[in-house]
């Protein structure tokens with residue numbers, strides 16, 4: 001696969017519009033569709049504001065934006081989106097029935113040579129796709145916002161032809177992303193599994209009154225995250241010394257929480273009308289700051305952090321170079 005491949009994005013929601021932008025920035029001609037006309041229009045607006053943010057953060061040059069936008073065409077139907085596609089990205093709601101319907105439609109509408117990729121967060125999407133798609137059906141899972149976060153989880157199913165996995169991995173690496181190709185599909189891949197485990201522990205700490213939101217996020221931002229940004233978890237263990245890891249495991253002091261499927265703290269916040277950034281408060285209070293300003297600041301901040309981490313990796317290497 002290369003940047004001449006024509007891309008179709010199915011679903012223009014939070015992820016779909018971002019994925020359309022990622023591929024257009026990489027030079028692909030992109031067709032994006034959604035079952036909801038209004039979501040398709042919103043997706044196109046969000047692409048415009050995301051591009052402005054990338055320009056403000058120095059990741060895209062202003063003169064390039066017109067050409068990037070011109071590469072993205074919103075279309076009204078799935079059939080139109082995929083008619084001449086080489087690579088199809090499914091980013092519809094995380095619902096088995098909806099995804100099954102989309103794959104059934106792709107069986108008749110997609111070219112017989114197109115690679116089909118699902119952006120599912122946790123579902124085992126392979127059993128949902130018809131037999132005729134299995135050899136070219138893959139997972140490419142991105143993180144939000146995908147035009148800033150470079151990690152892409154790539155996995156095949158039992159019948160996926162490995163050549164498609166390698167082609168997509170190599171292309172994403174060539175356009176500056178960080179693909180991780182899994183030997184075997186595991187729901188949630190690495191990062192989402194770790195995120196889920198952390199969320200479970202955070203829920204326990206909050207619900208049982210051990211720590212509040214401020215204490216938890218301070219611990220993550222100023223403790224874990226800064227080290228993880230340059231070392232990950234396993235290199236950090238090397239720095240700590242592996243004997244320490246062995247002792248920590250042997251002590252068996254950490255007992256994972258019971259999986260309850262809900263959190264009292266979260267239920268109370270939602271009952272009090274707190275939905276997060278979009279309505280001004282969630283675990284934290286955002287006062288008079290508007291969602292647009294918050295998203296802009298988050299994204300420009302992430303771009304600056306990413307540039308700083310890249311510089312540190314270059315200037316203070318932690319492994320032999322070359």
Ligand SMILES: NC(=O)C1=CN([C@@H]2O[C@H](COP(=O)(O)OP(=O)(O)OC[C@H]3O[C@@H](n4cnc5c(N)ncnc54)[C@H](O)[C@@H]3O)[C@@H](O)[C@H]2O)C=CC1
Pocket residue numbers: 010011012013014015016033034035036039078090091092093094095098101102119120121122141142143144
């Ligand atoms: N929200 C997130 O942070 C992330 C989500 N994902 C995954 O990406 C996928 C999409 O998630 P979001 O973008 O967050 O959802 P979303 O709800 O923002 O967008 C989904 C879009 O799919 C559209 N849709 C529903 N049925 C359709 C159909 N038959 N044909 C075309 N469009 C259809 C909806 O109208 C909606 O606009 C899910 O599988 C999710 O698990 C993956 C990474 C991050």
Ligand SMILES: O=C(O)[C@@H](O)C(=O)[C@H](O)[C@@H](O)CO
Pocket residue numbers: 120121142143144192195
């Ligand atoms: O965190 C993300 O951006 C993603 O990895 C996801 O797949 C989902 O949003 C996930 O966090 C839902 O639990």
